[in-house]
Amino acid sequence: MPPKAEAKPKCKISASRKLSLKILLLTRATEELEAENAARDEEKVRHLSAKLPPLQFSGLTMEELQKMCKQLHAKIDVTDEERYECEAKVFKNNKDIHELKLKVQDLGGKFKKPALRKVRVSADEMMRALLGSKHKGSMDLRANLKSVKKEDIKQEKELTMEVGDWRKNVEAMSGMEGRKKMFDAAGGGQ
Template sequence: MPPQAVAKPKCKISASRKLSLKILLLARATEELEAEKAAREEEKVRYLGEKLSPLQLIGLNIDELQKLCKQMHEKVDMVDEERYDCEAKVIKNNKDINELNLKIQDLGGKFKKPALRKVRVSADEMLKALFGSKNKGSMDLRANLKSVKKEDIKQEKELTMEVGDWRKKLEGMSGMEGRKKMFDA
């Protein structure tokens, strides 16, 4: 059967019934969210009640207040260290999860490279595509090529012939006479 011939069966629920179900679902979801928020607040209050005793500052002198402040600073430092350790663990775990997900994708996935089409574009069309209509002049690539003349080739051969044997130069420069020649030149 061709894919066009397969038709989806029509939904048996009316539009008004669908709408009423959506409204009921949204109402239920908002109730659950509010209940979850209230439960979190209660848990927070309970936890703070366990960890922190209520402060009684009435009748304390300066030394006792200073001791209390030092104790509170120590507790804050401990909590801050715990928070930092927890954040470091979370960051490390997230990084590990990402690496493992990448490994899973590499192992399980067979990625097919799309077949690229060959496109012939002249230099002028490429410049128009890159720079838009700003580029008014045409670009002739062959005009910028270096031309080689036969005279240049002959001059290069003569230069190589003049160099000669490097051992002769070395023998001429050895000893005191060679050093004197270096200073004279």
């Protein structure tokens, strides 16, 4: 006999205590998040001050200002290149992560095709579902059939009776005489 699964012990913490702990955890998390954001902002300011010292415009001639502008443009170009390279790396890494996730899902085999249910749907309901409001007429297939009169059936039977035995017809038309008869019958001999 397999051993019985052990029952989980009941939690001895009251609901109000759980709520107060949850509130404490959330307040602590928000404080840490605010501290992290402040540290990130300070890091950004420190990095920018190290990369770009404060500019002194007073007392510079026109040539010195133009030279400073060219230097700033060169630094902007370098920064744009670095940003582009970082974005390309991020895009490539995200693509790789997505492909790896798909591989893991394929290897895991967790996806099972659901069993299809039999559903009774009439042709009218099917057409309404597919075409929406465009479908107006009913799918009465018998109504769309061509009506056949009894006289037409009698005429077809008479035509088949007139033809007679096909062997006699073939023998009569064989050879040059038969071709001449066919030519004369078509009106080519006049």
